Amino acid sequence: MDITGRLERFFSQRRIFFFAVVIALLAALPAFGFSRYIMRICIVISIYSMLTLALNLVAGYTGQLSMGNGGFYAIGAYTATLLMINAGLSFWSSLVVAAAFAGISGFLLGLPTLRLKGSYLTIVTLGFGEIVRMILMNWDTVTNGTLGVRNIPLPSLFGVSLSFTNHGLYYLALVLTALVSVFCALVINSKVGRAFIAIREDEIAAQMMGIKTVRYKVLAFVLSATISGIAGAFYAPMVGYIDPNSFTFDISSQIISMAILGGLGTMRGMYFGAAALIVFPEVSRFLMDYRFVIYGLILVLMMRFRPQGLLGWRTRLPYRFGKVLERQLAAEGSLPPLL
């Protein structure tokens, strides 16, 4: 067995322990007394983890490359902000409405465009991201145009405002990322996730197995848009100020770079990609303008030598039947032998 296979087995056998350690470390992070700058980077990493997990549903599992996820992120951010400021809604209700609204826009975009294939779809989604930004810029009466919206209130819970100082924002980011992660894992490990992957692997064969491919592609799009909307709705109060230029095409392309670097079609790769591409520009500040040359070089080298992404291997672990089923199979003598 090769090295990744061994590592996987090592971690898999102790997964509850490692899981607990990671959760404990993340929960205890504020106690280490890091600066506000470091904590902010951690929050940004978790926002981008949500965004890459969202992209992963569409591009990683379903195999439809969307370059418009920045648009859903913007819709989430603006919807939440305007609801909080103009309608006086709480952060929590705004978050729910923003997620729903982003999901609906995903549905409306997905319905006509998902009949397109490959690069045609990509171009349309790219256009969508730009259209969203143009609307935000020019619909002055609602979005305040290029001036943006300032003084976005912080979320508050039981009368306590969640800020950088009391680490409320950090914990909120953590909880949202955890919820999104669990959600993605539940979706992937069901017939829905299998249908997504089947569409990526061979759309015609998937259709011939009775999978309603357009419906599942639209579903993947809606889920992706909803999660991106949640990330946006959290981002706006975190920074306190948004304008249309916070949501340029750079966001969409950065999400894609992260997902590809980590390994599309895996969840581990999403956290890794987000962390790597957020931290890299920060630690390489001494390189000044050259850092984006290096950044580009890393991506090019990766595409050359590891196109599946750094953590993008297919798992060697056995398929999980679950205890009940394993007992049942063993009882009738048809428990499949491990590889």
Place this chain on the structure above:
Amino acid sequence: MPLLHIKDISLSFGGLKAVDSVNIRVDEGEIVSLIGPNGAGKTTVFNILTGIYTVDSGEIFFEGNAIQNKIPQDIVEAGIARTFQNIRLFRNMRVIENVLIGSHIREPYNFFQAVFRTRRFRDSERENTLKAVRLLREVGLLARTHDYAANLPYGEQRKLEIARALATGAKLILLDEPAAGMNPQESEELLRFILSLRGRGYTILMIEHDMSVVMNISDRIYVLDYGKLISEGLPRQVANDPKVIEAYLGGVPDAAENNRA
């Protein structure tokens, strides 16, 4: 009542009559072969049957219900599943997952029930996975359950493709050149496998070029050439039909030319 009754179907691509008034009937429990030279329209018939193409005219009845021009998903639900000439497995999915995709339409839970892991979800998943493993055992792929489809040798990939079609719960299995690219031993094994499928109550309509397979297991044979049925009957009758011999080997030069003009 035949299980499948194709009545007078025609389909043209522009000026080309790809399928021209074809009639085929398949009774329950039969193995029926569709043969003919390359480009005769055999795969087109399959594509019509599975809803990829719509017919210009004619009707198709499956268990007495008209199924012509239905979408592929409805045809699978009606009970027809197929394999492909060039294997189309989900290569980066496991063997068991490929079979589970086959039973996708037999999973009665919806999206929200999946996310909340309701009882219906768990029961349905457990039952389908159990059935999938049993099916893999029956077709002799149990040892490969955990492996990825892409890692299987050719013969086993063919078997997996058939297993995936069986998992849909279909009664009629359409096999598009199952023995293509197989050596004599492999096609011998495939032959036994297909016979065992009939033994378990499946009905099979297959396209095949390997005459040792076709002549040995078919109950009846239809021969297609240039979109038209030129012969049908028992294997022995078809093998001795001059029109079939001519279509395959070419007949008297003039006659052949007239046919192709």
